Amino acid sequence: MNRKATALDVAKRAGVSRSAVSLVLNGRGDGNVAKESQDRIRLAAQELKYSPNAIALSLRNQRSRVIGIVSDEVVVSPFDGNIIGGADDVARSRGFVTVVMDTERDAARDASAIETLLDRQVDGLMYVTVGLKPLDVPHGMLRVPSVLANCYDSSPKPQLHHVIPDEITGGRDATEHLLQLGHRDIALLAGAEGSPAAPLRVEGYRDAYAAAGLSVRADRITMAGWDIDAGFHGAMKLLDGVSPAERPTAIMCANDRLAIGVALAAARLGLSIPADLSVMGYDDEARIADTMVPALTTMALPLREIGRAAMTTLLDTIEGVSGADTAETNVETMVPCRLVIRESTGPAPTR
Amino acid sequence: MNRKATALDVAKRAGVSRSAVSLVLNGRGDGNVAKESQDRIRLAAQELKYSPNAIALSLRNQRSRVIGIVSDEVVVSPFDGNIIGGADDVARSRGFVTVVMDTERDAARDASAIETLLDRQVDGLMYVTVGLKPLDVPHGMLRVPSVLANCYDSSPKPQLHHVIPDEITGGRDATEHLLQLGHRDIALLAGAEGSPAAPLRVEGYRDAYAAAGLSVRADRITMAGWDIDAGFHGAMKLLDGVSPAERPTAIMCANDRLAIGVALAAARLGLSIPADLSVMGYDDEARIADTMVPALTTMALPLREIGRAAMTTLLDTIEGVSGADTAETNVETMVPCRLVIRESTGPAPTR
DNA sequence: TTGAAAGCGTTACCAG
DNA sequence: CTGGTAACGCTTTCAA
Numbered sequence: 245m246n247r248k249a250t251a252l253d254v255a256k257r258a259g260v261s262r263s264a265v266s267l268v269l270n271g272r273g274d275g276n277v278a279k280e281s282q283d284r285i286r287l288a289a290q291e292l293k294y295s296p297n298a299i300a301l302s303l304r305n306q307r308s309r310v311i312g313i314v315s316d317e318v319v320v321s322p323f324d325g326n327i328i329g330g331a332d333d334v335a336r337s338r339g340f341v342t343v344v345m346d347t348e349r350d351a352a353r354d355a356s357a358i359e360t361l362l363d364r365q366v367d368g369l370m371y372v373t374v375g376l377k378p379l380d381v382p383h384g385m386l387r388v389p390s391v392l393a394n395c396y397d398s399s400p401k402p403q404l405h406h407v408i409p410d411e412i413t414g415g416r417d418a419t420e421h422l423l424q425l426g427h428r429d430i431a432l433l434a435g436a437e438g439s440p441a442a443p444l445r446v447e448g449y450r451d452a453y454a455a456a457g458l459s460v461r462a463d464r465i466t467m468a469g470w471d472i473d474a475g476f477h478g479a480m481k482l483l484d485g486v487s488p489a490e491r492p493t494a495i496m497c498a499n500d501r502l503a504i505g506v507a508l509a510a511a512r513l514g515l516s517i518p519a520d521l522s523v524m525g526y527d528d529e530a531r532i533a534d535t536m537v538p539a540l541t542t543m544a545l546p547l548r549e550i551g552r553a554a555m556t557t558l559l560d561t562i563e564g565v566s567g568a569d570t571a572e573t574n575v576e577t578m579v580p581c582r583l584v585i586r587e588s589t590g591p592a593p594t595r
Numbered sequence: 596m597n598r599k600a601t602a603l604d605v606a607k608r609a610g611v612s613r614s615a616v617s618l619v620l621n622g623r624g625d626g627n628v629a630k631e632s633q634d635r636i637r638l639a640a641q642e643l644k645y646s647p648n649a650i651a652l653s654l655r656n657q658r659s660r661v662i663g664i665v666s667d668e669v670v671v672s673p674f675d676g677n678i679i680g681g682a683d684d685v686a687r688s689r690g691f692v693t694v695v696m697d698t699e700r701d702a703a704r705d706a707s708a709i710e711t712l713l714d715r716q717v718d719g720l721m722y723v724t725v726g727l728k729p730l731d732v733p734h735g736m737l738r739v740p741s742v743l744a745n746c747y748d749s750s751p752k753p754q755l756h757h758v759i760p761d762e763i764t765g766g767r768d769a770t771e772h773l774l775q776l777g778h779r780d781i782a783l784l785a786g787a788e789g790s791p792a793a794p795l796r797v798e799g800y801r802d803a804y805a806a807a808g809l810s811v812r813a814d815r816i817t818m819a820g821w822d823i824d825a826g827f828h829g830a831m832k833l834l835d836g837v838s839p840a841e842r843p844t845a846i847m848c849a850n851d852r853l854a855i856g857v858a859l860a861a862a863r864l865g866l867s868i869p870a871d872l873s874v875m876g877y878d879d880e881a882r883i884a885d886t887m888v889p890a891l892t893t894m895a896l897p898l899r900e901i902g903r904a905a906m907t908t909l910l911d912t913i914e915g916v917s918g919a920d921t922a923e924t925n926v927e928t929m930v931p932c933r934l935v936i937r938e939s940t941g942p943a944p945t946r
Numbered sequence: 947t948t949g950a951a952a953g954c955g956t957t958a959c960c961a962g
Numbered sequence: 963c964t965g966g967t968a969a970c971g972c973t974t975t976c977a978a
Contacts, residue, residue: 250955261965266957276963298714299654300955303970308650310715319695320680322673322881329671329699341711343694344670348680360692363649364661364715471886501882504855508888511862530673531852535822537859601971612949617973629947651971654954 415448766799
């Protein structure tokens, strides 16, 4: 646990001054320091395993090459962690590191996390949420380049760029997949009221119906909730004791957990998926959708892409890349969802 | 985006010197600074919203009150995030903050994450994994007080304290719950080979059988895997086309996803849970076990407790709390799992 | 009771 | 081409 080597140690060992060390190790040696000294410096640095002290560097340069990521509950919840994964990919590839702080949905902690990060000279901030939602943007975020991922500035005058999934198109594409398979009566288990994502997915569903010249039956749309039991009870209501002619031939779910509930209900009722009933999920949740029996056709949320896009615009503004967004330019990036066809959807049964 | 107030700004506004500001704001004002000046200083600090620059502080004090948490994939995976939540609770309550870096299972990134954290003067390090596993401890962790959560030093001479769940007792308690309900033929879907947790849970299962004076049937234990499909196929093999007398009356699963697969199979076979078949999960995965239909009886992994315990021992050694572990004292803390009884287990069917 | 100065490890500037 | 010096913001010691 002995102290790390400093630039001074390297200088001494190489028999030069600190400044020479600094110049050489930052690639500005040529034309400033004798070749011979350069070699000695580099050798000494290696022998001492010298790496500059990041703290001193930050203090000196007033920047740290660190991006702070604040999340409402991405770390502790099972969802959406890949947004952070994608963001980190991009950050690393551009020579930045990310540090994450999760506030477990406590708004008071948001502010203090951001203050902490700011105090440590982060060069930029990113706020990530579990599930699309409006955000009361913490004040500190405006003091440094910042971006929102999977959430958006809920104030009347949005200041921050945000990156979100295109839920309307997602809902539409999912519905169209089913329509193309010949389904004409598609029930929608639509998630819970109060979530911003749910109504958008419903809107996409309506769009697809309209585009196909079909009219939607209001009673086919249920704001069921987001969990397995909601899917189960929703499906039972739709299917149990209902004659085949009256049954929807497909159930589209607003997430994969609902689809599990639907599958449970179908199995209990002796209905086979997809022969008797097609089931669609949404999210493509890892270790759920792909391992379901049958494997779930679903609309994948572009989590990594959201993270990548958000980090890219953030770093572009930090590094002043030309074309980087200013207050004027677009404040919204929408990333398309991706249809993943597996085994839970098939041709509508003939009746 | 104008610069933050510094101690010098406060001093100027209060008409005193920088040092006075420092003394007063660190509670060492009495006996050193006139009461009157103290008030002026505090007022000025408030007006300027002064808070000390953490970077300068770290540089000066050679410590940061930051704990670095490195994870193999806790952030991006859906599992075990609550370990970090628990750790953060304890850290905050003791005036530390945590920053998380996820290396997405890339050992090369472990080392660099730790180097980055060390360069930023973290006062301590914690490594967290998804699922119990041996860890090839990255070298840098030995340069600063460190602790392992949900993993353990795989080297012959373990150096670091680790905190892990008591899987053997967990397996035993789960089995005993079923035994107490009258089950005598309990099948075990035991997870995958190669995972350290699986054999421990099996050992607990054997212990419970032994304690009850029962002998285990080797063919009742299947290393099935960890996912829904494995549970489904495992259950089908156990149940499909097997006469009631030959069927196990309960299936114990090494995690909740396997239990989903089992429930799916049971429903398809017209078996009712728990009347015909009791099903146990393991993990008490959020939004899965509690919302299953029927709600899953399961063995809850003490994730938050693991995080809390790990952070507590870490901070104790950092702050030199008496009784804090030294190289001599215990290197292992085992946290008990917690039986959560819901609706998927019931009395063994009479036959 | 107060203020000046040193030092934490860097880098950038400017004489030599 | 080189080495000393200032500055980043803070705390602590020492002298006034």
